[in-house]
Each structure stands twice: as structure tokens, then as C-alpha cells.
Amino acid sequence: MRLFLFILLCLFHKNYFAQKSDFKHINFSKADNIAKSYKSKDLQNLNKITFALTQNLDTDVEKFRAIYIWVTSNIENDYNLYLKNDRKRKRYKKDSIKQKKWNSKFQKTLFKKLRKKKKTICTGYAYLLKEMSAIVGIKSILVNGSGRTSTTGIEDLNYANHTWNLVLLHKKWYLCDATWAAGIPHPEKGFFQFNYSDAYFLATPSLFFFNHFPINSNHTLLGKNSKSFEEFIKMPILYRGAHEILSAHEYPKKMHHKIKIDSIFTFQYLVKKDIVPENIKFIRSKGTTEKTIVPEVLLKNKLLTLHHKFKEKGFFDIHLYIENMLISTYTFEVFE
Amino acid sequence: MKTTKTTTLQKPTLLLWSLFLSFFLFSNTSLAQEILVKGVVKGLVESETELLDGANVYLKNANESTTTNKKGEFTFPKKLKKGDILVFSYLGFEKQNIKIKEDTSFLTVLLKEEDIEMLGALNSEKRFKSKRAKQ
Numbered sequence: 224m225r226l227f228l229f230i231l232l233c234l235f236h237k238n239y240f241a242q243k244s245d246f247k248h249i250n251f252s253k254a255d256n257i258a259k260s261y262k263s264k265d266l267q268n269l270n271k272i273t274f275a276l277t278q279n280l281d282t283d284v285e286k287f288r289a290i291y292i293w294v295t296s297n298i299e300n301d302y303n304l305y306l307k308n309d310r311k312r313k314r315y316k317k318d319s320i321k322q323k324k325w326n327s328k329f330q331k332t333l334f335k336k337l338r339k340k341k342k343t344i345c346t347g348y349a350y351l352l353k354e355m356s357a358i359v360g361i362k363s364i365l366v367n368g369s370g371r372t373s374t375t376g377i378e379d380l381n382y383a384n385h386t387w388n389l390v391l392l393h394k395k396w397y398l399c400d401a402t403w404a405a406g407i408p409h410p411e412k413g414f415f416q417f418n419y420s421d422a423y424f425l426a427t428p429s430l431f432f433f434n435h436f437p438i439n440s441n442h443t444l445l446g447k448n449s450k451s452f453e454e455f456i457k458m459p460i461l462y463r464g465a466h467e468i469l470s471a472h473e474y475p476k477k478m479h480h481k482i483k484i485d486s487i488f489t490f491q492y493l494v495k496k497d498i499v500p501e502n503i504k505f506i507r508s509k510g511t512t513e514k515t516i517v518p519e520v521l522l523k524n525k526l527l528t529l530h531h532k533f534k535e536k537g538f539f540d541i542h543l544y545i546e547n548m549l550i551s552t553y554t555f556e557v558f559e
Numbered sequence: 560m561k562t563t564k565t566t567t568l569q570k571p572t573l574l575l576w577s578l579f580l581s582f583f584l585f586s587n588t589s590l591a592q593e594i595l596v597k598g599v600v601k602g603l604v605e606s607e608t609e610l611l612d613g614a615n616v617y618l619k620n621a622n623e624s625t626t627t628n629k630k631g632e633f634t635f636p637k638k639l640k641k642g643d644i645l646v647f648s649y650l651g652f653e654k655q656n657i658k659i660k661e662d663t664s665f666l667t668v669l670l671k672e673e674d675i676e677m678l679g680a681l682n683s684e685k686r687f688k689s690k691r692a693k694q
Contacts, residue, residue, distance in 0.1 A: 270624035334651035344679030370680035373687035385680035403682040552687040
């Protein structure tokens with residue numbers, strides 16, 4: 224029984240820490256260079272593309288890396304396609320037959336656009352990643368769920384709105400999100416800007432969870448530390464910067480706080496690299512007024528602790544910035 | 560005298576057997592190098608079939624592939640042998656594996672449309688602004 228528990232613990236432990244740092248010994252620059260130099264005007268011969276990307280690479284993780292980098296730097300996120308789908312899905316929310324019919328019609332348009340124009344929306348990215356991995360014998364699955372950002376309201380999260388991947392590499396499952404890694408859409412200007420972020424490649428499960436709630440809770444890779452949907456929507460909002468700079472967001476666990484005036488509040492994080500304390504600040508906003516706050520900084524062995532005393536009453540949005548990158552947002556109601 | 564007779568009788572039988580066996584082996588290998596596979600790939604969308612233009616046809620675990628033309632037709636560029644597996648794929652459709660048999664020459668492949676829920680949430684780097692803090 225003890226042995227069984229030990230094995231179970233090892234398995235769980237292994238899964239829990241499945242992330243990019245497992246492959247510290249591998250230099251991805253060869254895979255990255257292959258992916259960046261290979262061009263194809265369409266996706267008509269997917270097999271040829273995949274082999275060209277992977278044939279000179281030895282390990283599965285490097286092969287997957289080359290595919291991932293190629294997909295994130297060649298496939299454009301189509302905002303109009305997204306808008307159209309979002310509108311129809313909302314319209315047919317209560318009519319499952321109509322929604323299914325729309326989905327089938329939309330699927331056809333979407334794949335045609337992906338094959339010929341290299342444009343898509345989330346599910347297309349995840350699907351392409353899965354298909355290309357399969358060609359070289361790497362197993363990957365699509366994960367549907369709620370993607371949460373600063374602009375997705377709570378009501379938008381009540382149904383699945385996003386797709387990402389789980390990939391099996393060297394017998395362990397890892398998380399990735401090719402859509403969000405590829406770049407940022409600019410809806411008001413009507414274009415997509417490629418701007419790769421490494422933050423969503425074999426991501427840290429506990430941080431990834433802040434923005435990704437899968438329909439199937441096993442897909443969080445958090446085991447019993449997985450949280451409910453109610454807890455998920457109350458978590459602080461994390462931005463791309465958080466995934467690049469932090470390795471853990473320890474405290475606060477929630478987005479909204481109600482505190483008494485003159486009380487000291489503590490924020491705590493684990494950072495990936497050493498940070499100069501002068502490069503850490505909060506921006507406090509209320510309506511159109513903004514104020515920069517310099518917190519008290521304690522940095523010891525990558526554990527970053529920030530203290531701030533709230534001296535004014537009111538309702539504030541508090542944004543954390545590290546090295547000029549937006550990290551996270553919290554809200555505070557300060558009362559007397 | 561008796562013994563000699565039996566030996567002379569056995570010799571041609573053995574020769575015949577080995578000849579038969581080598582012919583069988585030879586014919587098998589020669590056949591294995593000869594299979595030229597052609598075919599047509601169609602897609603099934605809501606009980607209607609359509610010809611798939613640009614479907615991928617590849618030899619499993621090898622860098623040998625081709626794509627179908629506008630009429631859904633293909634001729635596999637490499638001659639195949641018995642037991643080879645051809646994979647047929649087209650984005651948005653379920654993959655199909657077909658094992659090559661001795662008598663395979665023309666394949667009609669029907670791929671089924673995959674049932675996927677199409678979703679797309681936008682990433683946003685826009686800083687959050689709560690409704691209450693606007694006041």
C-alpha cells in the first residue's frame with residue numbers, strides 16, 4: 224500500500240511540474256531557425272511542410288518546437304472570422320440545432336481559409352498543431368474551455384470560447400496555446416500583428432490556469448489543486464508579461480479586495496530571473512486619474528514580496544508593472 | 560538394390576520442392592516492388608460527397624507524399640509494397656489509414672468531416688478597467 228501511494232505521488236508530482244524547464248538541457252535555437260527560415264504560401268501539402276521542419280531534428284520536443292514556432296509565426300488570427308463566429312454562436316446560444324448547423328457551415332469556411340490563406344481562429348491553430356504533430360508521430364489533443372483576459376466579461380466565460388492544446392512529449396503531458404502566442408489582434412485597426420511570446424510554450428500549469436479554464440478539469444494538469452469555475456472567475460487578471468516574468472503568482476488569490484483604510488496589503492510572486500527593485504511599480508487608477516505607486520519591495524531567492532499601505536478611501540484598479548511590462552490587475556475598495 | 564531405387568526417386572522431389580519454394584519467394588519479392596497506387600479522395604459533408612482538392616496522401620513513417628489534384632485524383636510517386644500504410648488526410652476531415660494489399664491498384668477513399676466545435680477567444684493586452692473605478 225505504501226509503495227502504491229509512493230508511486231501515485233511520484234506520478235502526480237511528475238505531472239504537476241510538466242513545463243518548459245523540464246527541457247533546460249535542450250537548446251531550441253536549431254528548431255527555431257529551421258521554423259523561421261521555412262516558407263510556404265499555403266498549407267496544401269502539410270506533409271511536405273512538416274517533414275521539412277522536422278527531418279533534421281532528433282528529439283520529439285525539438286520537432287514539436289519547430290512545428291509550434293512555424294504555426295505561431297505563419298498563421299494569422301482572423302479577427303473578422305472571429306467576430307462572425309462569436310455573433311452567430313451568441314445568437315444561437317439557446318438553439319442547439321441551429322448552432323450545430325452554423326458550426327458545420329463555418330467549419331468548412333474556416334478550414335478553406337486555413338488551407339489557402341493561412342488564416343484562422345483558435346480552434347484552427349490548435350487543430351493544425353495537432354495534425355502536424357500527428358504526421359511525425361507526436362500525440363496532441365484539443366482542449367476546449369474558457370479563455371479569460373481583461374476584455375472577456377464574466378458572461379462571456381459562461382460558455383467555452385477558446386481552444387488550446389495538450390501535447391504528449393517523452394511520456395508527459397504539457398500545455399500550450401498557439402493562438403495567444405502568435406500575436407495580438409488589433410480589432411479597431413482591423414489587422415493582426417505577429418508578436419511571438421514564448422510564455423505559452425509548455426507553460427507552467429498553475430500560471431496557465433489564470434487564463435485557461437478547461438471543460439474537463441483533468442486538462443488543467445493541476446491534479447487535486449484544480450479549482451472550480453466560480454473560483455476561476457474570481458482570480459486576478461494576468462497578462463502576457465506575467466507568463467514571461469513570473470514562475471508563480473502566490474498572493475493575492477483573488478481579483479477583488481475590500482480593505483480598511485491605512486491597512487497594509489501584501490502581494491507575493493516567484494520570478495524567473497532577478498529583477499531590479501526600481502523596475503517594479505503599481506499604477507493606481509480611478510476613472511481617468513492615475514497615480515504611480517512605489518511599493519516596498521523584498522526580493523529573496525526569486526521570491527518577490529510587495530507591501531503597500533492604502534491611505535485613501537475609494538474604489539481603485541491596481542495594475543502591477545515589472546520592467547515596464549503589464550503583469551496583473553486587482554481591484555480594491557478602501558473604506559474608513 | 561532396393562535402397563538405390565529409393566534414393567533416385569527422392570532426388571527430383573527435393574529439387575522440385577526447392578524450385579517451387581524459390582519461385583514462390585521470388586515472385587513475392589518481385590510483386591512487392593511493383594505496386595503502383597492510384598486513386599481518388601472524396602469528402603463526406605452532411606451526407607453529400609465532394610472531390611477533395613489538395614488532400615494529403617503520405618506513406619506512414621516516411622517522407623514520401625503527394626497531394627490530390629482538383630478532381631481529387633492522385634498517383635503515389637513511389638511504388639509501394641504489400642503491408643505499407645498510406646495515410647489520407649485533409650484539414651477538417653478525419654484521417655484514414657489504408658494498408659496496401661498485393662492487388663491494390665486503385666483506391667477510392669472517403670473521408671468523413673470531423674465534428675469540431677469552432678471557437679475563438681481573442682487575446683488582449685488591453686489594461687483592465689473596472690466599471691466601478693470609472694466613476
